[in-house]
Amino acid sequence: MHIFQDQAEVADALASLTMKAAEQAIEERGSFTVALAGGSLIKLLGGLKGKNGIDWDNWHVFWVDERCVPHDDPESNYGGALQALLSDVPIPASQLYAIKESLCQKNEGAAQPCAAEYDARLKGLSRSILPTKDGLPIFDLLLLGFGPDGHICSLFPEHPLLKVTQPWILPISDSPKPPPERITFSMPVVNAAKKKCFTAIGEGKAEMAATIIKSAGDDPKIPASYVKGDVAWLMDAAGASLL
């Protein structure tokens, strides 16, 4: 757990942690797979802009969850990350794994086909850049957010999806956080990743950050409590104020 003065310092620490994971993965396997959340995480991604010595050519970027909307919709997590960082760095466009936009022209009913297409696309990559173990993909790094209710990705408290183990990518059509139609990594896919990083910025995150960190694990009221393994927390002073 690392506590910093303000958001700018957290963004810088997030950049350092991501760069280190990338260097290690590229040295070991020649590629780096990172999956991003949406929400307030997006504004921290800019910390990677202008950093030297990054081998962007070998980065592969995914989304841990996505709203089923066109890419230019303000709700699009891909669109947000593009604006915050990805349009400014030379990652080949084919290595940005956005959801298939043509399946999302109408939000209603989009989650099922979107999730199936994303799941099939990821499984296709398991023969190349996305190694698997015990039938699950091993992402190098997940940059996660959490909601005030303790949700992560689009896995919400006491929602049946929390317990679903197959396929890798799940559709949700009744997300309590709008918009309702989304796709999300399953909890086993989250936990199979090599490293996960949570960020908590501002007073609004303090109470739930403390609850997650102090939780005994696997509390269906707090999806974030299921996250296990190598988990880093980067927080500002306000986000860490109730620890």
Ligand SMILES: O=C(O)[C@H](O)[C@@H](O)[C@H](O)[C@H](O)COP(=O)(O)O
């Ligand atoms: O699409 C989304 O809604 C996000 O990916 C989601 O999983 C996010 O990480 C949390 O909702 C926290 O969002 P905030 O940090 O904005 O509260």
